[in-house]
Amino acid sequence: MPNEKKSLGERLILPELMKGYAVTLKTLAQKPTTMQYPEERWQMARRYRGYPKLVMDEQGEAKCVACGLCAVVCPPNAIELQAGEVPRAKERQPIDFKIHMGRCINCGYCEEACPKSAIEMSKMYELNTTSLDDMIYTKEVLLQDY
Amino acid sequence: MPKVKIDGREIEVAKGTTLLQAAERLGLEVPQMCYHPGLRIVGVCRVCLCQVKGQPKMTPACATEAVEGMEVGLYTPEAEKARRAVIEFWLLNHPLDCPVCDQGGECPLQDIAFDHGPGTSRLADAKVKKQKRVVLGPHVVLDEERCILCWRCTRFTQEVSGSYQIMLRERGVSTVVGTPPGQTLDEPYSGNVVDLCPVGALTSSDFRFKSRIWEMASSEGICTACSVGCNTFVWSKKGAVERLTARPNLQVNEYWLCDRGRFDVAFTSSPERFHTPRLRVNERMIDVEWEDALLAVAEGLRGSATRGQNQVGAFFAPHLANEEYWAFQKFVRATLGSNHLSLGRDETLVPSRVDLVRSGRMLPSIVELEHADAIVILGGDLEQTHPVYALRVRKTIRETGAKLFLATPNPERLEHVAQFSERVAPAAAAEWLTQLAAKIKKGGDHPAVQALAGAKRLVLVVNAGPANAQIAEAILAFLGSGPKDSTWKTLVLDEGGNRWGASLLGISPHYFPGLKIVSADEAQALKSRWGGRVSPEPGGAWGDIIAQAQDGKLQALLLVNSGRPHHWAFTSHERAALRKVPFVVAFDLFTTEVDEVAHVVLPSLSFADLDGTYTTADGVVQLARRNTVPKGPSPVQVLHRIASMLGVKMKGPDPIEVFREIAREVPQFAGIDYGQASRGGARAAEKSLAGAGSR
Numbered sequence: 019m020p021n022e023k024k025s026l027g028e029r030l031i032l033p034e035l036m037k038g039y040a041v042t043l044k045t046l047a048q049k050p051t052t053m054q055y056p057e058e059r060w061q062m063a064r065r066y067r068g069y070p071k072l073v074m075d076e077q078g079e080a081k082c083v084a085c086g087l088c089a090v091v092c093p094p095n096a097i098e099l100q101a102g103e104v105p106r107a108k109e110r111q112p113i114d115f116k117i118h119m120g121r122c123i124n125c126g127y128c129e130e131a132c133p134k135s136a137i138e139m140s141k142m143y144e145l146n147t148t149s150l151d152d153m154i155y156t157k158e159v160l161l162q163d164y
Numbered sequence: 165m166p167k168v169k170i171d172g173r174e175i176e177v178a179k180g181t182t183l184l185q186a187a188e189r190l191g192l193e194v195p196q197m198c199y200h201p202g203l204r205i206v207g208v209c210r211v212c213l214c215q216v217k218g219q220p221k222m223t224p225a226c227a228t229e230a231v232e233g234m235e236v237g238l239y240t241p242e243a244e245k246a247r248r249a250v251i252e253f254w255l256l257n258h259p260l261d262c263p264v265c266d267q268g269g270e271c272p273l274q275d276i277a278f279d280h281g282p283g284t285s286r287l288a289d290a291k292v293k294k295q296k297r298v299v300l301g302p303h304v305v306l307d308e309e310r311c312i313l314c315w316r317c318t319r320f321t322q323e324v325s326g327s328y329q330i331m332l333r334e335r336g337v338s339t340v341v342g343t344p345p346g347q348t349l350d351e352p353y354s355g356n357v358v359d360l361c362p363v364g365a366l367t368s369s370d371f372r373f374k375s376r377i378w379e380m381a382s383s384e385g386i387c388t389a390c391s392v393g394c395n396t397f398v399w400s401k402k403g404a405v406e407r408l409t410a411r412p413n414l415q416v417n418e419y420w421l422c423d424r425g426r427f428d429v430a431f432t433s434s435p436e437r438f439h440t441p442r443l444r445v446n447e448r449m450i451d452v453e454w455e456d457a458l459l460a461v462a463e464g465l466r467g468s469a470t471r472g473q474n475q476v477g478a479f480f481a482p483h484l485a486n487e488e489y490w491a492f493q494k495f496v497r498a499t500l501g502s503n504h505l506s507l508g509r510d511e512t513l514v515p516s517r518v519d520l521v522r523s524g525r526m527l528p529s530i531v532e533l534e535h536a537d538a539i540v541i542l543g544g545d546l547e548q549t550h551p552v553y554a555l556r557v558r559k560t561i562r563e564t565g566a567k568l569f570l571a572t573p574n575p576e577r578l579e580h581v582a583q584f585s586e587r588v589a590p591a592a593a594a595e596w597l598t599q600l601a602a603k604i605k606k607g608g609d610h611p612a613v614q615a616l617a618g619a620k621r622l623v624l625v626v627n628a629g630p631a632n633a634q635i636a637e638a639i640l641a642f643l644g645s646g647p648k649d650s651t652w653k654t655l656v657l658d659e660g661g662n663r664w665g666a667s668l669l670g671i672s673p674h675y676f677p678g679l680k681i682v683s684a685d686e687a688q689a690l691k692s693r694w695g696g697r698v699s700p701e702p703g704g705a706w707g708d709i710i711a712q713a714q715d716g717k718l719q720a721l722l723l724v725n726s727g728r729p730h731h732w733a734f735t736s737h738e739r740a741a742l743r744k745v746p747f748v749v750a751f752d753l754f755t756t757e758v759d760e761v762a763h764v765v766l767p768s769l770s771f772a773d774l775d776g777t778y779t780t781a782d783g784v785v786q787l788a789r790r791n792t793v794p795k796g797p798s799p800v801q802v803l804h805r806i807a808s809m810l811g812v813k814m815k816g817p818d819p820i821e822v823f824r825e826i827a828r829e830v831p832q833f834a835g836i837d838y839g840q841a842s843r844g845g846a847r848a849a850e851k852s853l854a855g856a857g858s859r
Contacts, residue, residue: 085263086376103373109296110264110373133263 062141067124070117071140072160080161081136084112088128088137096121097128112157119145120153140164166232171239183225183236184212192238195247195276197362198314199226202412202419204323209314211254211276213246214238222246244280251281257292257337258363259309267364269377273312292337300330300342301349303423304358304366308340311365317341317357324420326558326581327351341365351577352551355426356419359410370427371407375399380406384842386778386788388483388661388727388771389425392417392530392552393780393845396425398772398791404433405772405791413844415531416784422551431729432770432792437753439795442765449759458802460764462809464747468500468719469810473699476502477709477745478722480671481730482660484799485776486785486833487822489662489669491800491814492724493677497670498696499812500720503682503703504712505671507663509733517656517667518679519636525643527623527655529847530782534560538619540569542593543627543657545576550627550657550781554578557625567615571596572627584612593626594638601638601645617647624654657781661727665779668832668848673703678830693829696812714741723750723758726768726799732758751799768799775819777841783848785833787841 027033053060062068075081084101102113128137142164147153167176170187177186182205187194197209207227214225215237222243225236237243255277262268294308313332318341321330329349333342343349349357358368385398387408394417396408408429410421431437441457442449452460468476478496480489496502520526527533533556546554560566561581570578570585571593579585588596603610604617616622626639639654646652658664670677680686687700704712712718721742723732734742734757742748742761750762759765773794777787797805797817804817815825820838827833832848840846 083264084373085268086379087263090376090378101373101375107296108264 062143066141067126067139068142069119069122069124069140069145069155070126070128070137070160071142071162071164072115072157073136073138074161079106080111080115080157081134082112082115082132083108083110083134083136084115085110085133087131087133091127091131093125093127094121094123096123115157115160117155117160118153119155120150166230166234168230168232168234168236170236177230181230183214183216183223183228183230183234186230187225187236187238194225194238195272195280196226197272197276197312198316200316200319200360200419202324203316203319203360206315206319209254209312210250211247211280213243213250215240215243247280248282251277252286254312255281255285256287257309258312259291261310264373265307265310265364266367266372267310267361271364272362294338294340298342299369300366301351301354303354303369303427304349305369305372306341307365307367308342309365310363311341312363313339313341314362316360316362317366320353320357320360321349321351323562324555324558325351325353325356327353327577329354330357352423352547353420353555355421355423356410359419359421368407368427370430375401375406381791383789383791384411384787385771385791386786387421387425388778389422389428390550391658391661391663391781392550393661393778393784393786394421394425394552395786395845396421400432400772400791403792403795405429405770415529415844416780416786417552418555420552420555424548424551428728429772431753432772434754436755437767437770438755438765439767441767442759444763449765454796457764457766458805458809461749461766461806464749464763465500465720465806466810468502468747469812472719473501473697474504474701474703475717475719476500476721477504477506477704477713477718478502478724479506479508479706479709479732480666481725481727482507482658482663482666483727483730484662484666484724485727485774485778485788485819486662486665486669486826487776487816487819488724488726488799489666489671490677490826490830491803491816491822492722493670494694495803495807495812495814496722497676497690497698498694499807499810501697501699503673503699503701504709504718505673505703506706506709507660507666507671509706517636517664518675520639520654520656521679523640523643525640525652525654527653527782529784530556530655530780532653533557533623533655534564536560536566536621536623537564538567538569538616538622539625540571540616540622541578541625541627542571542588542597543590543625545572545574545578546625546627546657547577549659553625553655553657553781557581567619569612569616583615594634597635597638597642601642604642604645619646619652620650622646622650622652624652626654626656655782662778664781664783665777665785665848668779669826669830673705673708678832710738710741713745716744718745720747720749721745721761723748723752723762724768724799725750725752727771727774729754730756732756734758751802766799766802767796769794769796774798777819777823777838779848780845783832784845785836785841785848786845787838789842 073081089097096118098116099112100114101110104111126139129139165176173190175190184194195211197211205227207224212225213222216223217235296307298306300306317330321327329343331344333340358366380399380401382397382399385396387394387396395411395413397411399407408426412419440451443452443460568582570582571588573589603613643652676686682702684700687698690698748762750758750765751768772791775790777785779785801817804814807814816822827836836846
């Protein structure tokens with residue numbers, strides 16, 4: 019790097035330092051423009067599509083009857099489920115329900131296809147993880163409120 | 165030949181044709197629910213209502229015979245209106261739980277309601293509630309709400325299987341199907357009502373709520389549980405076979421399957437199946453790589469492949485594919501120089517069948533059974549061993565009034581439709597038959613004897629049990645005792661899914677492929693075609709091979725099973741003999757008793773993993789398609805590798821290549837290709853027995 023000729027003021031350092039302090043002092047009184055994530059979060063728009071989640075019924079079970087329409091409509095093939103029989107009024111429920119969130123494209127087709135309103139798009143958009151396997155959400159995780 | 169006009173299009177049909185059939189001949193789609201070609205017509209669902217000119221009311225197309233000059237409106241506004249009303253009635257109390265229902269995706273009610281229905285409901289009141297889960301029997305569960313009362317299931321048990329185990333109860337809106345009080349649906353054909361049910365009312369307890377239709381891959385299969393060779397659709401999801409359904413083939417199984425074949429699919433995806441070859445090292449079986457296992461096999465067989473004749477034994481399960489039998493017998497004969505090929509303990513039926521085929525007394529096809537006026541069943545319970553043939557027997561009795569004579573060791577369900585029945589032990593069968601023939605000739609006064617003596621077209625069904633050396637003679641004596649200008653025929657049935665195919669392809673110590681007797685000339689002819697060193701000496705049967713092992717003179721042994729589990733049923737004495745064999749290779753799906761004696765055990769594949777053809781007991785060659793992605797090579801592929809390690813070039817390993825060779829070399833298979841074998845099956849020409857003969 020060529021040694022640039024600096025002015026006297028620059029070479030004395032102190033005036034430059036004062037300039038910097040002035041900027042700091044000026045903004046100290048102002049409200050911050052950035053959001054204090056993760057303590058603060060966006061209020062997502064009503065129609066915002068985050069990642070899908072399963073809906074619970076009054077008994078605290080998944081509303082899902084494992085009809086498989088979400089899985090068949092899912093464009094990136096992110097949903098995998100296995101149905102099983104339950105001795106309750108709805109007769110059939112998923113014994114295994116997995117969504118690969120790494121594949122999910124938040125299109126909302128699953129929500130639209132569901133005849134039982136048992137899957138819906140949440141407002142959740144955070145997928146930071148250290149392992150790809152953590153992105154496969156199981157039924158238990160999908161039923162949590164996120 | 166009446167001419168009718170349907171929706172302005174004219175067609176000439178045979179007398180007795182219904183309007184529905186005529187419309188379908190014209191390529192018109194007729195909505196239908198209760199109509200099934202395998203059942204009698206009842207016309208209860210009313211969705212095929214059509215307008216016939218000159219008739220004041222709508223008439224069901226399925227139950228109306230086409231008459232000369234009829235003018236039919238199938239899709240006129242009036243007919244569509246009537247249909248819409250019928251569908252509205254159906255859906256009145258139908259729960260519309262399609263997302264839950266197993267039938268969703270293959271449901272005619274969905275399709276018809278979508279195409280012809282009103283689209284909306286006018287029902288303001290609550291629907292009628294019924295029971296959602298009624299266990300009818302070991303395989304069938306009923307959802308009463310979904311039933312639309314088409315009577316298919318009731319008609320099936322009344323007309324086809326004759327068990328009368330499903331009936332309609334109550335009246336009007338509370339009508340439900342169910343079993344008669346105190347009974348369960350436990351007949352050997354109960355799975356068919358699940359196939360028949362057009363809605364999701366009757367479900368199979370094995371398959372219930374497991375998969376949606378569109379999640380599964382389906383392919384055309386052949387059931388190998390017995391030698392009827394029923395046509396199936398194999399349905400699998402993620403490599404596991406979920407269910408079998410019947411594939412109609414009027415030459416073979418019509419529309420039906422038995423429960424034994426239909427529900428025996430769980431083993432295909434059983435966690436107990438092994439997929440890694442195992443090798444015996446220091447008296448312990450250890451898992452090894454394929455390459456190591458194949459090297460060990462090639463090494464173990466190398467000695468036998470170069471010297472000695474009839475020093476290698478080969479036991480085969482009776483349900484392998486034709487291609488597997490062919491490849492293995494050719495390898496054992498040409499490369500290992502041995503004719504020790506055995507299908508099991510009891511091989512007396514092969515020579516007897518050859519005698520019978522030569523006599524021209526074999527029933528050419530099971531369809532011919534329907535022309536019989538008397539049927540004699542000798543041996544085991546047909547409903548247990550060949551259940552779908554028993555349905556054909558019932559059909560014949562129902563439609564032609566044929567008389568049934570049972571000579572079986574135990575009481576059985578067919579006795580309800582039999583005219584005469586007698587307890588005959590398998591060992592005494594030949595003697596019983598000879599005596600009966602003598603009585604018929606003499607003109608005995610017993611009503612059974614008199615009835616038989618008057619039969620013109622009698623069919624004698626000889627079922628596995630009474631296999632002994634005299635049986636062929638007794639059968640011929642019996643068939644010869646019929647009255648003048650009568651045609652008495654016989655149908656000989658064996659255990660195992662493809663035993664007749666195996667016999668035709670030379671899985672026999674005494675016969676080369678094509679049922680040619682083992683002789684120096686034939687051996688020379690084979691040698692000139694195949695190369696290698698075909699032995700001119702007949703091999704030994706099951707017992708002879710084991711005796712040779714006992715004497716320590718057997719160099720190697722092959723035990724081949726694939727397709728489905730097989731129980732070799734070696735006695736402890738036989739196992740001790742086999743332990744003396746220096747090298748034993750087994751192909752199997754599961755760990756069985758042969759592990760004890762085997763030096764290498766190679767995993768083979770299930771029926772769903774294999775392309776291949778199977779030959780039915782009456783000689784129809786049918787192709788089964790692979791459905792799943794196999795977890796390893798097929799036995800034929802493995803054999804191909806072993807042969808190339810031994811420096812032998814074989815045809816294949818593609819099954820189609822192997823089958824082309826079969827069609828070239830075996831006269832009974834001449835002219836058959838995979839195309840024919842998949843289109844309803846091709847008939848192996850049993851009559852062309854050039855060079856065949858009895859021992």
